[in-house]
Amino acid sequence: MTVPSVAERSAPDIDAPPILAVRGLWKVFGPKAESVVGSTLTRDELKQQNGCVAAVRDVSFEVRRGEVFVVMGLSGSGKSTLVRCLTRLIEPTAGEILLDGEDVRKADDRSLRELRRHRMAMVFQHFGLLPHRCVLHNVAFGLEIRGVSKRERYARAREVIELVGLNGFENSYPDQLSGGMQQRVGLARALAADPEVLLFDEPFSALDPLIRREMQNEVIRLHHEVGKTMVFITHDLSEALKLGDRILIMRDGELVQVGTPDQVVGAPADDYVRDFVSDIPRSDVLTLRWIMRPAQPGDPLDGPTLGPDVVIRDAVHAVLSAERPVRVMDGETLLGVVTSAEILEVIAGGPQA
Amino acid sequence: MTGRGEVVQSRGTVAMKPAKESQAKEGRVSAVAARVAARLPARGYLVVATLAVWVLGWALLRGRDTLALGGAELTPLHGGLNTGMDAIDDSRNSNPFFLYFINYIRLFIDEAVRFVQALISQPSFDRPVPVLGWLGVAGLATAIALLYGNRKVALLTAAGFLSFGVLGLWQESMDTLALTLTAVVLSLAVGIPLGVWAGLSDRFHRLVTPVLDFMQTMPTFVYLAPLTLFFLIGPASATVATMIYAIPPAIRITALGIRQVSPETLEAGTSMGATPAQALRLVRLPMAKQTIIVGVNQTIMAALSMATIAALIDAPGLGQTVLKALQTLDVGTAFNAGLAIVIMAVVLDRVTSAASRRVEVARRAGRLRTARGRRVEVAGVLGVAAVLGYLSYTYIWAAEFPADANLGPYVRRAADAASQWVQDSLVTYTDALKNLLTNALLNPFEKLLTGSPWWLVAAVAVVVILLVGSVRAALVATVGLLVLVLLGLWQDSMVTLASTLVATVLVMLLGMVVGVWMGRSDRVDTLLRPVLDAGQTMPAFVYLVPILGLFGPTRFTAIIAAVVFAAPVAIKLVAEGIRGVSATTVEAATSAGASAWQLISKVQLPMARSAVTLATSQGLIYVLSMVVVGGLVGAGALGYDVVAGFSQHQLRGKGLAAGLAIVVLGIVLDRVTRAATERADAAAHGGLHQR
């Protein structure tokens, strides 16, 4: 199984304004939630003293247009709560959520509904399909709610059903489909509304490993085809690394680290993250940028060249078979060199490094 | 359960869980009581000692202060109630509450019932026969069964409706059906919206649940008489009584269906921007549809059962026939009409069950069969029904069930002969059983209750409840017993209480033995379950008939009828409890070498204790509501007072008081069993913690 390298994917425009910006978000469950905001007590202490659960504490991040933004953390770390706060399926306790600069928290009922109908759509862990409706009607459900005419909504539903590879199953009912296919229906339903942002709450954790991998590739393919911004929740690090342009790691409701997959693996923010990524083969995630060393005076500089964002694993062959150090070039500038020594160190250091 | 601060107590040590603020006071009171109790010797001895004091007191004070009151005797309170009821009667056409509210409801319901009767049962619109004759009604019913159910139930429906004619009870059956259908339609019209509301709103759910509990635990007989005060004797009262009984399942089950909808699916709807109304219409209602139809089924069954009982307030139909037969001890006629009631119950049950299953099936079949195919089928079936209806409207042979086909007299005679034969051949056994239970259990207990001074009985009861239950239950009991005294029906209440307790003991014996058997063996379960289901769907009236044949018109008949009525519930609950014991635990005990008896007594029953106590309290409620019916067959006491109140004007007040006394008994018994259960549970848990 190959992990598509980060560089392969269309890099989102870093300088453009973010499509989604979250600032100082808190969600506290329990009595007198407001008073807990800003507290520095740990979760357990809060629970003891106030009977409150601080599911999300002071989380800030930005999602760029067109990127796949992964939120990951262990069970109970507040991921689901966080993603539900984005469309106020759970009402946040404090903080700002800006969608294209507009504060979602200030929206009234009607404009919140409009936002949910047109701009953000969600895919659920257990699919959340309507058992009494066939696939076509399930997919058209969101459009029906919006009041789109029958003809139009079924035409659009057929389009997305085709897009997720379910043609031929329009008239099947959810309980006649496998888990993977049901989640394709969930995906199609979210896509049917043509939203700007797709939210996924652990969409594949209820699926078995083979199907999960297939669905991950499907998401990658769809991302290429439709280029939507995606916020993807998972507790599976390899899924996060595989899909994410950037990854946000949460623990006990708090943000621990945000960064690209190679940043997370190469420079874990603390022991928690280090522990998390310790099982990941670094050569699959890190790029040459992470292992190159400055060219020394004696180095022959006529070897082959590679870009700094090439994943180590993809460079192994080229580096080992070259007789000279491989030059890491960003355009015309020489960033550094890589030799068999660096490659072997990463591979030998393996997961423990 | 109540969130009261519970006193966890075991072997002289006291532990107390934190009480909720609102009930802190109560918690303190019971803490004091517990501390006092902790210094006293073990509870069991105290209970025995109290009972010994009672027996001693009975021996010494026998016959004093027993508050006996003859059948036709009245207390001033009864007289006052009579006057009050007369005043209500008189104000019917002057009081604005009646003029602008109650009377309209009565008119509306009366008209609704009359209209349905005009359609199917009574001569109407200047015709000597109803609009639809037997052929039309049977055809229409079969068509409905075919369209909403399947071919099998359609066949059953046709056979069932024909059998009403064959039994010679066509018109009576149609009267019962008319009353039932009207009540069902009205119940659903009220119950489903309320159920949806209770499904959506937690607050409303919390508000209605105790009301529904009360409606369902109140013995049905009790509210018949007061209803006639407002809605007069006749269809309106009968319909309202039926609705009181039939609405709770409609509300409960609808609310359950709405609540059961998967939260994730709902969230999916919200996340797509569904308004609350859209979520209800597009997500909740369709997903709850199947459950709601189960609620419709329960509503229909409850309505039918009550529609027959409503014969006591002159509701037309099969109930009347049974009632008259019971009063003249005519077993054959009662059996014949009872059979018709059972057939109607089975048909209605099967058709609605099939309809609820069809919701599922239709979904799948919908793809195979086109919508057009369905439309053709509907049109065809309805067409045939319309032709049959037209025939029955036009021709007398299709309107009146042919007299030649009336086999009712044969059925009656056969039933008479059979019951006579059974009586003759079983008389030694039934008499032995009757005498054994009457002399060994019922009589001594009843003598003790009715022969002791009322204050002694009350004091003993309160002390025992304090010992086995809680302070709160003892308070409820004190108030309840005083109310019984004030109502002037102390002795009658004690007679009824004796029968109720004896019947409950029998129910629990049956429940434990058969329930354990059923819970342990799949084969027994498959064998018995349909019998129990049938027992539960059958209207209560029907039980009385064969039992009356066997045991004659005595107290004992009422007790046996109550046992038959209540046992299925108790058995099922116990069996479920036994089944609920984890297989691993049973396996562990077996592998440790426990014998079957040890397994039952040391593992399965103790672990199923909450199911057993639930079975007891349910059994009590069922028994109480049936013991009253016993008033019809010679059981005397409160049941008789209520029944006499229906028929004799000057006894109306006493009947009302007797109804209240039954409710009071029910509340006290319910509270006491609950408190005893809670204490037993708490003691068991406390014991575990402290060891």
Ligand SMILES: Nc1ncnc2c1ncn2[C@@H]1O[C@H](COP(=O)(O)OP(=O)(O)OP(=O)(O)O)[C@@H](O)[C@H]1O
């Ligand atoms: N409605 C609620 N009321 C009270 N506490 C809640 C509620 N919902 C979630 N929590 C608590 O908030 C914390 C975060 O829950 P959340 O569901 O967001 O975690 P998660 O990261 O999605 O976990 P998982 O991987 O198990 O889905 C948990 O401790 C949970 O118990």
Ligand SMILES: [Mg+2]
């Ligand atoms: Mg979650």
